[in-house]
Amino acid sequence: MIEFRYDTQLLIEGKNLSEDDIRNYFLKNFKGDCLIVVGDGLGATSETIKIHFHTNEPWDVLKYCSTVGEICDIVVEDMDRQSRGLKG
Secondary structure, three states, X not given: OOOOOEEEEEEEEEEEEOHHHHHHHHHHHXXXXXXXXXXXXXXXXXXXXXXXXXXXXXXXXXXXXXXXXXXXXXXXXXXXXXXXXXXX
């Protein structure tokens, strides 16, 4: 049994995006695991942030991310279905 069913991946594009702020929001507000938040900037902010997160509520992740910037390259895969040999 998979605890967090949906592998959720996306890019957020915007100005002065903070990896730390986004990561902290995820940790405080969403249940899940395997969180990766990586930006393209060398300093404290980025213009593009890559998100990878396993959760049971990918729609909440997308809703939040849409308030931070423009989201694109969205992939939500059902890992439970994949583990049963079905298309995720």
